[in-house]
Amino acid sequence: MKLGVNIDHVATLRQARGTVYPDPLDAAILCCRAGAHGITAHLREDRRHIQDDDIFRLKELQPLPLNLEMANVESIVEIALNVLPAEVCIVPEKRQELTTEGGLDVVGHFESLRNTVGSLMDAGIVVSLFVDADEMTLSACKDLKVPYVELHTGPYCNAEANDRPFLLEQLIQCADYAHGLGMKVNAGHGINLENLGGILCIPHLDTLNIGHSIICRSVFHGMEKAVREMLEAMQEYEG
Numbered sequence: 714m715k716l717g718v719n720i721d722h723v724a725t726l727r728q729a730r731g732t733v734y735p736d737p738l739d740a741a742i743l744c745c746r747a748g749a750h751g752i753t754a755h756l757r758e759d760r761r762h763i764q765d766d767d768i769f770r771l772k773e774l775q776p777l778p779l780n781l782e783m784a785n786v787e788s789i790v791e792i793a794l795n796v797l798p799a800e801v802c803i804v805p806e807k808r809q810e811l812t813t814e815g816g817l818d819v820v821g822h823f824e825s826l827r828n829t830v831g832s833l834m835d836a837g838i839v840v841s842l843f844v845d846a847d848e849m850t851l852s853a854c855k856d857l858k859v860p861y862v863e864l865h866t867g868p869y870c871n872a873e874a875n876d877r878p879f880l881l882e883q884l885i886q887c888a889d890y891a892h893g894l895g896m897k898v899n900a901g902h903g904i905n906l907e908n909l910g911g912i913l914c915i916p917h918l919d920t921l922n923i924g925h926s927i928i929c930r931s932v933f934h935g936m937e938k939a940v941r942e943m944l945e946a947m948q949e950y951e952g
């Protein structure tokens with residue numbers, strides 16, 4: 714199973730100050746060095762973290778395949794067709810949400826998705842649809858002929874312990890169902906070291922896309938070093 718690291722929140726830190734650092738491109742290079750298999754970045758319509766230029770640089774200047782997460786809107790589809798990332802994962806997007814809140818309504822937006830999926834696939838981009846664990850939705854994905862679905866693991870990952878077995882069972886059944894329909898299965902959202910054990914029970918997984926928890930842990934893994942470096946640099950004070 715592969716790991717795609719979502720580096721959006723490196724850009725969140727940068728945008729909080731309007732600086733040029735920390736650069737998601739540098740993060741991608743470190744992810745590659747650590748053995749990650751791919752880089753995921755979400756170009757949101759409101760550009761709250763990743764910017765257009767990041768997407769171009771992530772495609773050209775780091776070695777891992779780029780998975781561009783994006784909403785099904787014309788202006789972003791146009792950017793995807795210019796950048797030509799290895800993969801696009803189409804997600805629903807609402808302006809006010811803190812993060813992607815649910816899977817795509819594939820049945821409700823079938824025709825518009827058919828157009829977008831068609832033009833992305835014609836351009837040689839591998840397309841994935843981010844969906845809830847729901848068989849009717851997965852059948853619609855199959856009808857759209859996408860090679861991949863990404864199962865939304867957020868409801869399971871964020872659930873109280875009592876609710877988790879049922880939600881995990883849904884994910885297991887839907888992974889089986891999608892595999893049976895001939896689609897590859899990715900999973901993502903809310904995955905961390907604490908809930909990973911359950912995720913590993915889901916069959917047929919190709920890639921896990923994980924962002925927030927890795928970025929959060931990396932802050933603490935680097936904290937001691939960053940403080941030591943600053944103290945060391947302050948030793949030069951003679952005043």
Ligand code: PXP
Binds near residue numbers: 721755904925
């Ligand atoms: N997969 C998709 C489709 C997402 O929208 C996100 C969040 O941007 C992720 C994976 C990663 O989720 P998290 O940051 O919670 O690990």
